[in-house]
Amino acid sequence: MATSYAQEEKVAIAAVRRACVLTSSVFEKLIKNETLVKGDKSPVTVGDFAAQALISTILQNVFPNDPIVGEEDASDLRVESGKAMRDRIISLANDALTAPLAAGDDPLWGVGPGKDQSADELLDAIDRGNYTGGSQGRMWTIDPIDGTKGFLRGEQYAVCLSLIVDSKVQVGVIGCPNLPIDPAHPEKGVGAIFSAVRGKGARQLSLEGTDPIPLRIPPITSLEAVKFLESVEAAHSSHSFNDRVSAALGVKATPLRMDSQAKYASLCRGEGGAYLRMPTGVGYKEKIWDHAPGQILVEEAGGVVTNSRGEPLDFGLGRTLGENYGVIAAGKDVHSQVLAAVQKVQGELKAKV
Numbered sequence: 006m007a008t009s010y011a012q013e014e015k016v017a018i019a020a021v022r023r024a025c026v027l028t029s030s031v032f033e034k035l036i037k038n039e040t041l042v043k044g045d046k047s048p049v050t051v052g053d054f055a056a057q058a059l060i061s062t063i064l065q066n067v068f069p070n071d072p073i074v075g076e077e078d079a080s081d082l083r084v085e086s087g088k089a090m091r092d093r094i095i096s097l098a099n100d101a102l103t104a105p106l107a108a109g110d111d112p113l114w115g116v117g118p119g120k121d122q123s124a125d126e127l128l129d130a131i132d133r134g135n136y137t138g139g140s141q142g143r144m145w146t147i148d149p150i151d152g153t154k155g156f157l158r159g160e161q162y163a164v165c166l167s168l169i170v171d172s173k174v175q176v177g178v179i180g181c182p183n184l185p186i187d188p189a190h191p192e193k194g195v196g197a198i199f200s201a202v203r204g205k206g207a208r209q210l211s212l213e214g215t216d217p218i219p220l221r222i223p224p225i226t227s228l229e230a231v232k233f234l235e236s237v238e239a240a241h242s243s244h245s246f247n248d249r250v251s252a253a254l255g256v257k258a259t260p261l262r263m264d265s266q267a268k269y270a271s272l273c274r275g276e277g278g279a280y281l282r283m284p285t286g287v288g289y290k291e292k293i294w295d296h297a298p299g300q301i302l303v304e305e306a307g308g309v310v311t312n313s314r315g316e317p318l319d320f321g322l323g324r325t326l327g328e329n330y331g332v333i334a335a336g337k338d339v340h341s342q343v344l345a346a347v348q349k350v351q352g353e354l355k356a357k358v
Protein backbone atom coordinates (compact mmCIF):
# COMPACT_ATOMS: atom_id res chain seq x y z
CA MET A 6 0.00 0.00 0.00
CA ALA A 7 1.29 3.47 -0.85
CA THR A 8 2.26 5.59 2.15
CA SER A 9 0.00 8.61 2.61
CA TYR A 10 2.53 10.70 4.60
CA ALA A 11 -0.43 12.30 6.42
CA GLN A 12 1.27 11.92 9.81
CA GLU A 13 4.57 13.27 8.47
CA GLU A 14 2.84 16.35 7.05
CA LYS A 15 0.98 17.00 10.31
CA VAL A 16 4.15 16.75 12.38
CA ALA A 17 6.10 18.91 9.89
CA ILE A 18 3.45 21.65 9.99
CA ALA A 19 3.40 21.56 13.81
CA ALA A 20 7.21 21.82 13.97
CA VAL A 21 7.39 24.65 11.44
CA ARG A 22 4.59 26.45 13.25
CA ARG A 23 6.50 26.39 16.55
CA ALA A 24 9.72 27.41 14.78
CA CYS A 25 7.95 30.41 13.22
CA VAL A 26 6.77 31.54 16.67
CA LEU A 27 10.38 31.26 17.82
CA THR A 28 12.00 33.13 14.92
CA SER A 29 9.45 35.95 15.06
CA SER A 30 10.07 36.43 18.76
CA VAL A 31 13.86 36.33 18.24
CA PHE A 32 13.63 39.06 15.62
CA GLU A 33 11.84 41.35 18.07
CA LYS A 34 14.59 40.85 20.66
CA LEU A 35 17.74 40.16 18.65
CA ILE A 36 20.79 41.91 19.99
CA LYS A 37 24.13 42.46 18.30
CA ASN A 38 26.17 39.64 19.83
CA GLU A 39 23.58 37.03 18.89
CA THR A 40 24.87 36.56 15.36
CA LEU A 41 27.92 34.57 14.30
CA VAL A 42 29.72 34.56 10.96
CA LYS A 43 30.25 31.03 9.68
CA GLY A 44 33.29 29.67 7.87
CA ASP A 45 31.70 30.48 4.48
CA LYS A 46 31.17 34.12 5.68
CA SER A 47 27.37 33.70 5.93
CA PRO A 48 25.56 34.86 9.10
CA VAL A 49 23.87 32.55 11.59
CA THR A 50 21.79 33.78 14.54
CA VAL A 51 20.52 32.34 17.82
CA GLY A 52 17.23 31.94 15.91
CA ASP A 53 18.77 29.56 13.34
CA PHE A 54 20.29 27.31 16.04
CA ALA A 55 17.24 27.34 18.32
CA ALA A 56 14.83 26.61 15.47
CA GLN A 57 16.94 23.66 14.28
CA ALA A 58 17.08 22.32 17.87
CA LEU A 59 13.31 22.61 18.16
CA ILE A 60 12.43 20.95 14.82
CA SER A 61 14.97 18.17 15.35
CA THR A 62 13.58 17.47 18.86
CA ILE A 63 10.04 17.10 17.52
CA LEU A 64 11.21 14.82 14.67
CA GLN A 65 13.18 12.71 17.15
CA ASN A 66 10.06 12.30 19.34
CA VAL A 67 7.88 11.05 16.49
CA PHE A 68 10.31 9.48 13.97
CA PRO A 69 13.34 8.44 16.06
CA ASN A 70 14.89 6.39 13.25
CA ASP A 71 14.83 9.06 10.55
CA PRO A 72 18.17 10.75 9.78
CA ILE A 73 18.28 14.53 9.35
CA VAL A 74 20.22 16.76 6.96
CA GLY A 75 20.20 20.11 8.76
CA GLU A 76 22.06 23.28 7.81
CA GLU A 77 23.48 24.12 11.25
CA ASP A 78 25.82 22.29 13.63
CA ALA A 79 26.52 23.01 17.29
CA SER A 80 30.34 22.98 17.31
CA ASP A 81 30.62 26.77 17.85
CA LEU A 82 28.22 26.45 20.80
CA ARG A 83 30.05 23.65 22.59
CA VAL A 84 33.18 25.72 23.23
CA GLU A 85 33.63 28.12 26.17
CA SER A 86 33.36 31.23 23.96
CA GLY A 87 29.93 30.06 22.81
CA LYS A 88 28.46 29.95 26.33
CA ALA A 89 26.37 33.14 26.20
CA MET A 90 24.88 32.22 22.83
CA ARG A 91 24.34 28.62 23.95
CA ASP A 92 22.39 29.70 27.05
CA ARG A 93 20.21 31.98 24.99
CA ILE A 94 19.53 29.25 22.40
CA ILE A 95 18.57 26.73 25.10
CA SER A 96 16.13 29.15 26.65
CA LEU A 97 14.62 30.14 23.28
CA ALA A 98 14.25 26.51 22.15
CA ASN A 99 12.65 25.47 25.46
CA ASP A 100 10.25 28.43 25.41
CA ALA A 101 9.12 27.46 21.92
CA LEU A 102 8.95 23.73 22.68
CA THR A 103 6.84 24.18 25.79
CA ALA A 104 4.60 27.09 24.70
CA PRO A 105 0.91 26.20 24.97
CA LEU A 106 -0.34 26.86 21.42
CA ALA A 107 -3.96 26.94 20.30
CA ALA A 108 -5.74 24.30 18.19
CA GLY A 109 -4.10 22.65 15.22
CA ASP A 110 -1.17 21.31 17.25
CA ASP A 111 -2.74 18.41 19.10
CA PRO A 112 -1.34 15.87 20.03
CA LEU A 113 1.77 17.74 21.12
CA TRP A 114 4.36 15.31 19.71
CA GLY A 115 6.13 15.05 23.03
CA VAL A 116 6.49 18.78 23.61
CA GLY A 117 4.39 21.24 25.61
CA PRO A 118 4.32 22.52 29.20
CA GLY A 119 6.81 20.84 31.56
CA LYS A 120 8.81 19.23 28.75
CA ASP A 121 12.02 21.29 29.05
CA GLN A 122 15.11 19.78 27.39
CA SER A 123 18.61 19.94 28.87
CA ALA A 124 21.41 21.89 27.15
CA ASP A 125 23.06 18.63 26.07
CA GLU A 126 19.83 17.27 24.63
CA LEU A 127 19.31 20.41 22.57
CA LEU A 128 22.92 20.61 21.31
CA ASP A 129 22.66 16.94 20.35
CA ALA A 130 19.37 17.69 18.60
CA ILE A 131 21.13 20.36 16.49
CA ASP A 132 23.93 17.91 15.67
CA ARG A 133 21.51 15.18 14.61
CA GLY A 134 21.33 17.29 11.45
CA ASN A 135 24.77 16.02 10.42
CA TYR A 136 23.52 13.18 8.17
CA THR A 137 25.46 12.97 4.92
CA GLY A 138 22.38 12.31 2.77
CA GLY A 139 22.30 9.82 -0.08
CA SER A 140 20.00 8.13 -2.54
CA GLN A 141 18.32 5.59 -0.30
CA GLY A 142 15.85 5.56 2.55
CA ARG A 143 14.06 8.29 4.45
CA MET A 144 15.67 11.57 5.52
CA TRP A 145 14.46 14.97 6.63
CA THR A 146 16.01 18.27 5.57
CA ILE A 147 15.91 21.31 7.88
CA ASP A 148 16.77 24.87 6.97
CA PRO A 149 15.78 26.52 10.25
CA ILE A 150 16.05 30.03 8.80
CA ASP A 151 16.42 30.15 5.04
CA GLY A 152 17.47 33.63 3.97
CA THR A 153 19.16 34.64 7.21
CA LYS A 154 20.21 37.92 5.56
CA GLY A 155 16.55 38.69 4.80
CA PHE A 156 15.63 37.76 8.39
CA LEU A 157 18.23 40.22 9.73
CA ARG A 158 16.91 42.96 7.41
CA GLY A 159 13.35 42.33 8.65
CA GLU A 160 12.37 41.14 5.18
CA GLN A 161 11.54 37.69 3.81
CA TYR A 162 12.88 34.45 5.27
CA ALA A 163 11.48 30.95 5.58
CA VAL A 164 11.50 28.00 7.99
CA CYS A 165 11.93 24.98 5.70
CA LEU A 166 11.39 21.28 6.31
CA SER A 167 11.10 18.35 3.93
CA LEU A 168 10.94 14.57 3.91
CA ILE A 169 12.92 12.85 1.16
CA VAL A 170 12.41 9.14 0.50
CA ASP A 171 14.73 7.32 -1.93
CA SER A 172 15.90 10.66 -3.43
CA LYS A 173 12.37 11.96 -4.01
CA VAL A 174 10.81 14.74 -1.94
CA GLN A 175 7.52 13.42 -0.51
CA VAL A 176 6.59 16.18 1.94
CA GLY A 177 7.59 19.85 2.00
CA VAL A 178 6.61 22.58 4.47
CA ILE A 179 7.71 26.23 4.27
CA GLY A 180 6.81 28.78 6.97
CA CYS A 181 6.98 32.44 5.91
CA PRO A 182 6.25 34.69 8.92
CA ASN A 183 6.77 37.94 6.95
CA LEU A 184 4.99 37.07 3.71
CA PRO A 185 1.62 38.80 3.13
CA ILE A 186 -1.28 36.40 3.75
CA ASP A 187 -2.94 37.69 0.59
CA PRO A 188 -0.75 39.83 -1.68
CA ALA A 189 -3.88 41.47 -3.15
CA HIS A 190 -5.00 42.51 0.36
CA PRO A 191 -2.03 43.75 2.41
CA GLU A 192 -4.42 44.81 5.20
CA LYS A 193 -4.90 41.11 6.06
CA GLY A 194 -1.42 41.07 7.57
CA VAL A 195 1.54 38.71 7.21
CA GLY A 196 2.45 35.10 7.95
CA ALA A 197 1.64 31.85 6.14
CA ILE A 198 2.66 28.21 5.99
CA PHE A 199 2.89 26.37 2.68
CA SER A 200 2.65 22.61 2.54
CA ALA A 201 2.74 19.89 -0.13
CA VAL A 202 2.55 16.10 -0.14
CA ARG A 203 3.50 14.13 -3.28
CA GLY A 204 0.37 13.37 -5.29
CA LYS A 205 -1.87 15.27 -2.88
CA GLY A 206 -1.40 18.89 -3.98
CA ALA A 207 -0.04 22.05 -2.40
CA ARG A 208 -1.80 24.32 0.06
CA GLN A 209 -1.39 27.63 1.86
CA LEU A 210 -2.31 27.54 5.57
CA SER A 211 -2.48 30.13 8.29
CA LEU A 212 0.55 30.46 10.60
CA GLU A 213 -1.49 28.32 13.04
CA GLY A 214 -1.61 25.55 10.43
CA THR A 215 -5.34 26.00 9.74
CA ASP A 216 -7.62 27.25 6.92
CA PRO A 217 -6.07 25.49 3.91
CA ILE A 218 -6.29 27.15 0.50
CA PRO A 219 -5.26 24.96 -2.49
CA LEU A 220 -2.36 26.35 -4.56
CA ARG A 221 -2.33 26.18 -8.34
CA ILE A 222 0.13 28.16 -10.49
CA PRO A 223 -2.08 30.30 -12.74
CA PRO A 224 -1.52 30.07 -16.52
CA ILE A 225 0.34 32.99 -18.10
CA THR A 226 -1.38 34.80 -20.93
CA SER A 227 1.66 36.64 -22.32
CA LEU A 228 5.41 36.26 -21.86
CA GLU A 229 5.72 40.05 -21.59
CA ALA A 230 4.09 39.86 -18.19
CA VAL A 231 6.25 37.08 -16.74
CA LYS A 232 7.70 38.56 -13.57
CA PHE A 233 10.96 36.87 -12.62
CA LEU A 234 11.49 35.99 -8.98
CA GLU A 235 15.12 36.31 -7.94
CA SER A 236 17.41 36.59 -4.91
CA VAL A 237 17.96 39.94 -3.23
CA GLU A 238 21.63 38.97 -2.83
CA ALA A 239 23.39 39.31 -6.19
CA ALA A 240 26.09 36.98 -4.83
CA HIS A 241 23.55 34.13 -4.57
CA SER A 242 22.14 34.28 -8.08
CA SER A 243 23.13 36.24 -11.15
CA HIS A 244 20.88 39.28 -11.71
CA SER A 245 22.60 40.17 -15.00
CA PHE A 246 22.00 36.68 -16.41
CA ASN A 247 18.31 37.01 -15.54
CA ASP A 248 18.17 40.39 -17.32
CA ARG A 249 19.49 38.76 -20.49
CA VAL A 250 16.94 35.97 -20.27
CA SER A 251 14.16 38.52 -19.73
CA ALA A 252 15.31 40.43 -22.80
CA ALA A 253 15.48 37.24 -24.88
CA LEU A 254 11.89 36.42 -23.90
CA GLY A 255 10.59 39.98 -24.39
CA VAL A 256 9.64 40.25 -20.71
CA LYS A 257 8.54 43.76 -19.74
CA ALA A 258 7.82 43.24 -16.03
CA THR A 259 10.54 44.21 -13.53
CA PRO A 260 11.83 41.30 -11.44
CA LEU A 261 10.54 40.68 -7.93
CA ARG A 262 13.43 40.23 -5.51
CA MET A 263 13.03 38.43 -2.21
CA ASP A 264 15.15 36.26 0.05
CA SER A 265 14.64 32.57 0.73
CA GLN A 266 12.27 29.86 -0.48
CA ALA A 267 9.47 32.41 -0.11
CA LYS A 268 10.20 32.72 -3.87
CA TYR A 269 8.91 29.20 -4.50
CA ALA A 270 5.81 29.93 -2.40
CA SER A 271 5.20 33.21 -4.22
CA LEU A 272 5.48 31.48 -7.60
CA CYS A 273 2.77 29.04 -6.50
CA ARG A 274 0.44 31.95 -5.75
CA GLY A 275 1.09 33.56 -9.15
CA GLU A 276 3.05 36.49 -7.72
CA GLY A 277 5.81 35.84 -10.20
CA GLY A 278 5.96 33.80 -13.40
CA ALA A 279 9.35 32.10 -12.99
CA TYR A 280 12.06 31.64 -10.36
CA LEU A 281 15.50 31.70 -11.96
CA ARG A 282 18.67 31.07 -9.93
CA MET A 283 21.83 30.88 -11.99
CA PRO A 284 25.29 30.52 -10.43
CA THR A 285 27.35 33.69 -10.04
CA GLY A 286 30.68 31.99 -10.32
CA VAL A 287 32.31 28.64 -9.82
CA GLY A 288 32.50 26.70 -6.60
CA TYR A 289 29.20 27.16 -4.75
CA LYS A 290 27.06 24.04 -4.62
CA GLU A 291 23.36 24.43 -3.89
CA LYS A 292 22.22 22.65 -0.71
CA ILE A 293 19.33 20.17 -0.67
CA TRP A 294 17.62 22.00 2.24
CA ASP A 295 17.48 25.17 0.10
CA HIS A 296 15.34 23.53 -2.61
CA ALA A 297 13.64 20.30 -1.48
CA PRO A 298 10.48 21.84 0.06
CA GLY A 299 10.26 24.46 -2.72
CA GLN A 300 10.55 21.82 -5.42
CA ILE A 301 7.64 19.70 -4.18
CA LEU A 302 5.52 22.80 -3.54
CA VAL A 303 5.94 23.95 -7.15
CA GLU A 304 5.44 20.49 -8.64
CA GLU A 305 2.29 19.91 -6.59
CA ALA A 306 1.00 23.34 -7.65
CA GLY A 307 1.32 22.17 -11.27
CA GLY A 308 4.74 23.61 -12.07
CA VAL A 309 8.13 22.28 -13.16
CA VAL A 310 11.56 22.57 -11.48
CA THR A 311 14.78 21.69 -13.33
CA ASN A 312 18.37 22.83 -13.67
CA SER A 313 19.53 24.75 -16.76
CA ARG A 314 20.10 21.45 -18.58
CA GLY A 315 16.42 20.66 -18.20
CA GLU A 316 17.16 17.85 -15.73
CA PRO A 317 15.25 17.38 -12.46
CA LEU A 318 17.14 18.37 -9.29
CA ASP A 319 18.82 15.30 -7.76
CA PHE A 320 18.26 15.07 -4.00
CA GLY A 321 20.13 11.76 -3.72
CA LEU A 322 23.70 13.01 -4.13
CA GLY A 323 24.40 13.95 -0.50
CA ARG A 324 24.01 17.31 1.26
CA THR A 325 24.31 19.26 -2.00
CA LEU A 326 22.68 19.07 -5.42
CA GLY A 327 26.10 18.34 -6.93
CA GLU A 328 27.55 20.33 -9.83
CA ASN A 329 25.70 23.69 -9.96
CA TYR A 330 23.70 24.07 -13.17
CA GLY A 331 21.27 26.55 -11.61
CA VAL A 332 17.57 26.22 -10.89
CA ILE A 333 14.56 27.13 -13.05
CA ALA A 334 11.06 26.88 -11.56
CA ALA A 335 7.91 27.93 -13.39
CA GLY A 336 4.43 26.91 -14.46
CA LYS A 337 4.39 24.16 -17.12
CA ASP A 338 3.66 26.49 -20.03
CA VAL A 339 6.35 29.03 -19.11
CA HIS A 340 9.10 26.62 -18.00
CA SER A 341 10.01 25.28 -21.45
CA GLN A 342 10.27 28.81 -22.85
CA VAL A 343 12.43 30.06 -19.97
CA LEU A 344 14.65 26.97 -20.27
CA ALA A 345 15.12 27.57 -24.01
CA ALA A 346 15.96 31.26 -23.36
CA VAL A 347 18.44 30.31 -20.59
CA GLN A 348 20.21 27.91 -22.95
CA LYS A 349 20.25 30.52 -25.72
CA VAL A 350 21.84 33.10 -23.39
CA GLN A 351 24.37 30.50 -22.18
CA GLY A 352 25.29 29.83 -25.82
CA GLU A 353 25.73 33.54 -26.54
CA LEU A 354 27.92 34.06 -23.46
CA LYS A 355 30.05 31.05 -24.39
CA ALA A 356 30.51 32.37 -27.94
CA LYS A 357 31.81 35.65 -26.48
CA VAL A 358 34.77 34.10 -24.63
Ligand SMILES: Nc1ncnc2c1ncn2[C@@H]1O[C@H](COP(=O)(O)O)[C@@H](O)[C@H]1OP(=O)(O)O
Nearest residue numbers: 047152236237238240241242263264265289295
Ligand atom coordinates in the same frame (compact mmCIF):
# COMPACT_ATOMS: atom_id res chain seq x y z
N1 LIG B 1 27.29 31.92 -3.38
C1 LIG B 1 26.06 31.47 -3.19
N2 LIG B 1 25.31 31.07 -4.25
C2 LIG B 1 24.06 30.64 -4.08
N3 LIG B 1 23.45 30.55 -2.86
C3 LIG B 1 24.13 30.90 -1.77
C4 LIG B 1 25.46 31.38 -1.87
N4 LIG B 1 25.89 31.68 -0.64
C5 LIG B 1 24.88 31.37 0.20
N5 LIG B 1 23.81 30.91 -0.47
C6 LIG B 1 22.51 30.45 0.07
O1 LIG B 1 21.42 30.97 -0.58
C7 LIG B 1 20.29 30.90 0.28
C8 LIG B 1 19.51 32.16 0.27
O2 LIG B 1 19.21 32.40 -1.03
P1 LIG B 1 18.39 33.63 -1.46
O3 LIG B 1 19.40 34.61 -1.97
O4 LIG B 1 17.52 33.07 -2.53
O5 LIG B 1 17.65 34.12 -0.28
C9 LIG B 1 20.80 30.64 1.65
O6 LIG B 1 20.48 29.33 2.00
C10 LIG B 1 22.27 30.87 1.48
O7 LIG B 1 23.01 30.06 2.30
P2 LIG B 1 23.24 30.47 3.83
O8 LIG B 1 22.01 29.99 4.57
O9 LIG B 1 24.42 29.73 4.23
O10 LIG B 1 23.35 31.98 3.89
Ligand SMILES: [Mg+2]
Nearest residue numbers: 047048076153
Ligand atom coordinates in the same frame (compact mmCIF):
# COMPACT_ATOMS: atom_id res chain seq x y z
MG1 LIG C 1 22.63 29.97 6.51
Ligand SMILES: [Mg+2]
Nearest residue numbers: 148151152295
Ligand atom coordinates in the same frame (compact mmCIF):
# COMPACT_ATOMS: atom_id res chain seq x y z
MG1 LIG D 1 19.01 28.39 3.13
Ligand SMILES: [Mg+2]
Nearest residue numbers: 076148150151
Ligand atom coordinates in the same frame (compact mmCIF):
# COMPACT_ATOMS: atom_id res chain seq x y z
MG1 LIG E 1 19.53 28.77 6.76
